[in-house]
Amino acid sequence: MDANTLKNMVIELDVDNIGAAVKQALTSGMTPMSVLAALTDGMDEVGRRYDQKEYYLTELVLAGETMKEAFKLLEPALKSGQKAKKQIPIVAATVKGDQHDIGKNILISLLLSGGFEIHDLGMDVPASRIVAKVKETDAKIVALSTLLTMTVEEIRNVCNALKDAGLRDKVKIIVGGAPLNMELAKQLGADEYADDATQGAKKIIQMAQSL
Template sequence: MGSELMNAVIDIEYDEIAGLVTSALKSGSDPLDVLGELREGLRVVGERYQEGEYFLSQLFLAAETMKNALEVLQPLLAAADRGESKGTIVIGSIEGDIHDFGKAIVSSLLTAEGFRVVDIGVDVPSERFVEEAEKADADVIGISALLSTTQSQSRDVVRDLERRGIRDRFRVILGGTGVVSEYALEHYGVDAAVNDGVEAVKIITGWLEGEKG
């Protein structure tokens, strides 16, 4: 059943995945083992995307497939409360941006890597990023800004952190299709800026695994 779950993510069995997860759990599979198989499937999808075998649309649909599976799994994982997270990331789309596309991909890929992800949605005011990061005791704040007109608001998040005297507690990463890394790093005060979701996951993984290693 494990490899079936992994392949269901790889093959983007969006409509079937929830039933497959439910069936695996009913047959006695450990929720963490089920999660491990799902993670492995999404990792394979990420690799295929980087190698040019999968398109961005397929990466997005695989991420949505993973989300469907997690809706079934999350209550059981929370009840079990086992396994140590690699770190916590608060992620959202900045105020004025209602796009969920890139954020959904990054959230699912981070979950697949074993991180705890707190998705605070879209059209999120800068101060809420800070409040939610403090509440979650997060390691990283991820700001999604697909629109070039909203990217500069990432600076407001950084300024709010500085104003509260907690800037050094969090890494801040800005992501979006039109993000120009050099400009964002110079003008917005973020720690990283990317225009590719897989690259964002690599950077965050490097930060947190390096700190805990």
């Protein structure tokens, strides 16, 4: 088992066999981080194919399921190698009024390593609930998703609610979704923008390194 095989299994959406392949890779001597890198490379290619209209939402969902199956085997290995590292709390949510969570779920799959403690609030989440979870978990990063133009303003509502609660300066906010770009994200009060889940994961890892 090698990195290229794992990468291709993600690209080919091999949800039934990816778990066994990850187990074999770890048993044969691949490090957990090398396995993670291979899986992430696969998701990068899935994202590229989606952008190019070679893959559609069905394939994106299956890719997310493939990653979930892989992480069932990989997550314990990642955690065992990072026991001394304090986990960084992240709150993830799709904003109020939006019922889409594919991108958020793929992002969470990519972040399921020992370095993050992820609190997924799901879809259609009001600002008040996000603030409450940040207080409860002492989260350092908030990841918000929206695919609808009409719910974009909810990002501003979340940023303002965190500010009113005295928490805005204590968290980094990253946003993603089809209606957004970096300029709009900044206007709404966010710190960062990602145009897909793989870029989001990379930016969150970079943000975490500065905490």
